[in-house]
Amino acid sequence: MKKVTILSLHLGYGGIEKSIAALANIICDKYEVEIISIYKLYDKPAFTINKKVKITYLLDTDLPVRLASYKELIQQRNFSKLLKKIGTDYLKKLKFISLIKDTKDGFSMYKKRFMVTKEKLETLDTDILISTRTFLNEWSTTYAKKNIIKIGWEHNHYHKSEEYAKEVVESAKDLDYFVLVSKDITAYYKKQLENTKCKCVYIPNMLDNIPEKVAPLEGNRLVSVGRLSKEKGYLDLVKIFNLMVEKHPKWHLDIIGDGPERDNIEEYIKENNLKEKITLHGFQKKNYIDKILHRSTLYLMTSYRESFGIVLLEAMSHGIPCIAFSSAEGAREIIENEKNGYLIEDRDPFAMIKKTEELMNDTKKRKKMGEKARKTTNNYTKEVVQKYWYKLLEKKVK
Secondary structure: OOEEEEEEOOOOOOOOHHHHHHHHHHHOOEEEEEEEEOOOOOOOOOOOOOOOEEEEEEEOOOOOOHHHHHHHHHHHOOOOHHHHHHHHHHOOOOOHHHHHHHHHHHHHHHHHHHHHHHHHHHHHOEEEEOOOHHHHHHHHHHOOOOOOOEEEEEEEOOOOHHHHHHHHHHHHHHOOOEEEHHHHHHHHHHHHHHOOOOOOEEEEOOOOOOOOOOOOOOOOOOEEEOOOOHHOOOOHHHHHHHHHOOOOOOOOEEEEOEEEHHHHHHHHHOOOOOOOEEEEEOOHHHHHHHHHOOOOOOEEEOOOOOOOHHHHHHHHHHHEEEEEEEEEEEHHHHHHOOOOOEEEEHHHHHHHHHHHHHHOHHHHHHHHHHHHHHHHHHOOOOOHHHHHHHHHHHHOOO
């Protein structure tokens, strides 16, 4: 039996980690599958993984506890905010010794991460190696044995950042295959990598399941699901809803998710007397989310950018029409304008209000769009995506 190894940074909560678990689960019947996770953040993976899959952890801890709050800023390369936070936490409080110690501990952990991963890759016995981060692409092609088929897996859109795109291309040029989750970024990187050995392959993310019953779309509930961070635009969403609420007093907005913008959103809700009209559900598991979606009528997305938009597909699997700003690249691939939802150009809040109200007031139209939304999800089922991966793993990709 052919062995497939997936190299992961960790198996905690996150879109990449969810995709890793899903991939392992759909290929473990045909292949021997191992996930190598550099960090062990929790006692068990955040997402369910089939018992057939072997999980190997290289390190028990992530960054030192006092540095954990900086990890997201480091990963985002948001160095201006990083320096500002360091100044607030250490310099203004004159904690120079703590700053030196924590910085030293942080660099020590990064060095240890590299060393243990390098050692593991040099001795790795597998047929296929799938790396799931940019830096892991480079480590895989540099240190893993030459006879191993190396596949990179990119989940992020470059969002017109030439610097990020250049980094991705540099990491992928020596791979055998490079998997991209949207047609847009597949076309882009295929052009960027055309003079290298690396072949770009489009394989979308997949839905965990498609509910047996669709949402009735008879209520007065708007819904949105995601991380409460600035790029997701949730403050914009509550402001848009605030412009609608006087005209539509019976309608309610449900927001599922948590994140650094929650305090700002809660403050706006309080200042504008929207506590009875908007519910912040916080982070919730899939069963809870499915219940909320099933009672919802329309799905709204106000993201500034979105690599794929799996939440749109999850809403569509319940037969819910979706309305999104076209700035979210992933939305442009999933929403067929005026068929299964609406794409709003130029982040125009009044255009979003107009289209939302149009479907609020026309039950027949939203149900017709909901039917088409449901059909859209047929392209992203486990069975469909599994075939994409089998074709690649059997090296039948041209």
